[in-house]
Amino acid sequence: MAVPARARRTARRSRRFELRATAVYFVLLALILALVGAAARTAAAAAVHRPAWAVALVLMGVGAVMAGYRGKRRISAARIARRAAEALDEATQTAVEALEAASPAPAVGLVPAGAGACGDRLGTEPTILLPETETETETETVPEAPADTVEIAYEVLDPYEFEEAVAELCRRDGCLDVEVVGGAGDLGADVVARTPDGRSVVIQCKRYCDGNRVGSQDLQRFGGTCFTVHGADVAVVVTTSDFTAPALDYAEQCGIVCVDGPQLERWQEGRGPLPWEPQPSAG
Structure with a gap:
């Protein structure tokens, strides 16, 4: 099978x-x-x-x-x-x-040695940049303004400080025997002095605001004492404000010298005639 x-x-x-x-x-x-x-x-x-x-x-x-x-x-x-x-x-x-290798290296502030003025040949060695010293940096010297030309804001002074400032202007410009005599019973005289040529100067100081002008009554009171009582050769009224027209007329008739705010500024800057010098005519 x-x-x-x-x-x-x-x-x-x-x-x-x-x-x-x-x-x-x-x-x-x-x-x-x-x-x-x-x-x-x-x-x-x-x-x-x-x-x-x-x-x-x-x-x-x-x-x-x-x-x-x-x-x-x-x-x-x-x-x-x-x-x-x-x-x-x-x-x-x-x-x-x-x-x-391709990642950028941090900058180290290097420049080629020998880099200088135009046309100089650049070197191959790096030179580290150093911060500039004070001797290498030019500094501008700003001349200081002389003391006699320093601008003073007379309107912010009190009456006594204003009288002292006017007296200092007289000393600066050669006046002798300058004295501040303002106060009770001064009979209108705030500053007295003698000019370089020996004349007697009597000054009344009016520190007023711009809106408050010296009027004819102020001039009349000063005119009644400046010559007869104080024996002024030159009578001057100095204000930080201005004079009214009647006051200027009275001053011209009596021979009083009026110095308003702009004229005071020119006196302080030495750009205008001194109060005891011949004044320019209005015309």
Whole structure:
């Protein structure tokens, strides 16, 4: 009796082996493609900063491929994966070094030695810039105004300070025996002095606001004492404000010198005639 032969499973086993190899092949192929893509991106980034490295890597790859074809060696999937991993690691190191070398160094404030005027030859050694000293920086010297031209706001002074300021102007302009005598019972005289040529000067000071003008009654009271009581050769009324028209008429008739605010400013600045000097006519 013939014994039935068992069905062989060689074909099935061979089929299982081919499916497993195919799966492993595709997995390795996907891994290789991923590694190749990563290597390509890394190489592209490195090529931007170090083109020489990129050219060297391309030449190495071409040489490896040509050597493989010439030797007719069978390259296994594991060897390809291993070499791809090594190439990826080397490309990564190269990219990192390229990026570190390409990062800009902090500025240290250096200039080439020998840089100077136009036409000078520039040197190659760096020179550290030093801060300028005070001797190297030009400073403008502003001349101070002399004491006799310092502007004084007479309108903010009190009456006694105003009298002292007028007396100081007389001293500045050469008057002698200058004295402030204003007060109760002064009979209209606030400052008395002697001119450089020996004449007696009697000054009445009126520190008024702009809206308060010196009137004719003030002039009449001063005119009644300046000549007869004080024996003035020159009688002067100085005000920070102005005079009314009747006051100016009376002063002209009696020979009293009127110095208003603008004339006081010119006297203080030394731009106008002194009160005891001949005065310009109104015309």
